[in-house]
Amino acid sequence: MPTTPDALTAIYEDLHRHPELGGQEHRTAGIVADHLRALQYDVTTGVGGTGVVATLERGAGPTVLLRADMDGLPVKEDTGLPYASTATATTADGEEHPVMHACGHDVHVTCLLGAAARLAQDTEWRGRVLLVFQPDEENGNGARDMVADGLFERFGKPDVVLGQHVAPLPVGVLGVHAGSAFAAADSLRVVLHGQGGHGSRPEATVDPVVLGAATVLRLQTVVAREIAGSDTAVVTVGSFHAGSAPNIIPEQAELQLSVRTTDEHVRTKVLAAIERIVRGEAAAAGAPREPEVELLQSFPAVDNDADACARVATAFQDGGQHLVVDPGPVTGSEDVGILATEAGVPCAYWLLGGADPALFAGATTVDELRRVVAELPSNHSPRYAPVAGPTIESGVAALVAAARSFLG
Template identity: 65%
Template sequence: MTSRPIVDPSTDAAGLAEVYRWLHAHPELSNQEVQTADVLAQSLTALGYQVHTGVGGTGVVGLLSRGEGPTVLLRADMDGLPVAESTGLDYASTARGIDPDGKDVPVMHACGHDMHVICLLGAAAQLAADPSWTGTLMLVGQPAEELGTGALAMLADDLYERFGRPDVVLGQHVGPLPAGYLGLHPGPAFASSDALKVTLFGAGGHGSRPEACVDPIVMAAAVVLRLQTIVSREVAGGDSAVVTVGTLHAGTKMNIIPDRAELEVNVRSYDNTVREKVLASVERIIRAEALASGAPREPEIVYTDQLPLLFNDPDASARTATALAGVVGPRLIDQGALTGSEDVGHLATAAGVPCVYWVLGGADPALFAEATDAAGLMRVLATIPSNHSSGYAPVIEPTISVGSAALAAAAKQWLGN
């Protein structure tokens, strides 16, 4: 078994970096985060937290209580992605795993969840050593964010009934802002995301006799084109939504008309009313095109993944921003709403408390040296690997030190003193 380094009260910046490199080199797929959870649990135990494992699968909860006061939840997700790493780093992942379909796949921390875990541990160490606060810290290591199911699984395992209900949910996501920067956008911050798997049914036959068939490929093509009119013709100009057809599979041979076509559709939006309207339009168009094509049966529409709109409470964001500005000063920016999606909002919604979730810069600051304005910044961002890329990896410093300090400062802003 590979030796796993942990964080303890004596761990310095170099030690945190060592643990981070180990985490980066040993990623695990969603719901399989056994080693990662073990490092987190052992570290929190060494730091004096009361630790509970196996919550919602592989989830970890660490509690540190100091008398009466608010309960603050700090969350970090733990899972990697089925991506083959191409960073060339000496601590690059060569790990492999078995995905939900039973396939052997490469595994990489292509979305920075290893950085989230190490920053949570860095903050945990700082807060454990700080006697000035009162209340309760609830540190959550969450599985399966990439599937959008981890937060709900922990809630279904009675997270709050067993460990108490927080007064606020805080967290961060590393991204391609320059390391040393933080980005906080109040209001709708991360888009909702809905994934649909659609099966259109036709009547197959020989390609030379289309008149004797119902062609699901033509049906699917009509659906794809019509779906693209939703945003341009059904969503108001001041609103925002994205409708993407990510996959379309049909047929086996050029002279065979198949009996079905399968599509996968993704819908993103920043407003729940818009979300409901767009999803209703997607379903209407799919069913109508099937009917217009003379399909022998109703299409199947299955929602495979659904992530909520992540809403940063404006008042809570302003309060948290005061603490974050104390860490990075003018390098705290409002980066605007992001089209990526997150399931951390479930933790706040279930508790009926505000959520504040910010972006942690992780890109090499040297890359931005010649970017003197917003246009220059965008040009640089277009050239560097982003989250979910095989080439993505945040720089170790100052990302860890800023991320750890940001979580600790935000927590203290909400704890008693």
């Protein structure tokens, strides 16, 4: 059972070595289910695809939902760790890609297993623990799929939703922010149509590569020139595909965009600006067809409840193990808020420091912490690697403290 630091580190290293993409977390789900059954939890698998739900009851009292996501990313690992991933998987486009736990979901799973063990051993609390190991967070589908599969009808509604996300903050630091804590996310696919031809005769074509390049540059003005400095927005072009040979001007180019906002008005404005720019650049280039703008996925901002955040922050500080800071709104996104919204209950979702504290020597303010964080490999980087043992111990303690602050 995952009760000792060494046992938890071994679980973490195994999960890190064997990541799985969203919707494909069969091995991970099996490991989770086996450990929870050994701890005497009531375990159900296959919820919302590959999700695992486990419950433990100790008499009358509140129900506390603790959530961890399980999926990896199509990233080739470059950490140099002895337990680095060499796994590959087939993505939705039918191509084989390297896979890595570049976002730290292996940390999340390990921490929740550790917390499950400590809560099972603790006989003093009253109420009900509802553990949700969620698939497919990166594609924004997992929380919705579990809700659609009857999560709350089958296992009951919680009184609060709790969870954490590892980040390149120093180990021992927890970031708690009330209100819009994590940004809403929208992913878009844009297809720009040109008129192909020979690379030596561009005058006989409408070049979608040039059109795409102009569109990418113009999209940078959305945040820089259309969004107020006091508002939060990010527009990233993460993928640009066009052409097959140096001497052929292709028929089309495809862009994939990621948009992050924390305010619905700003979100509406950004999405409208993207559509306007895409269509405007196509018209300016004389494109033979209107471009296609498709929304691939969308999930809302995580709205942290102020009272719930105050309660968990107090619990973290009372333990004497953590330094609690307010990181402000985070432009990263999370679908955990959907669980709280669908259940109609408060949410408290915090950042878990996972970086070597020695890297932050001399930093005493949030601004100084941010400057160091900006220089470290971030989540989704092929070089992202939390300090395993101390991070896991900190994360387990945080989850247990948060849960106990609500349980009777």
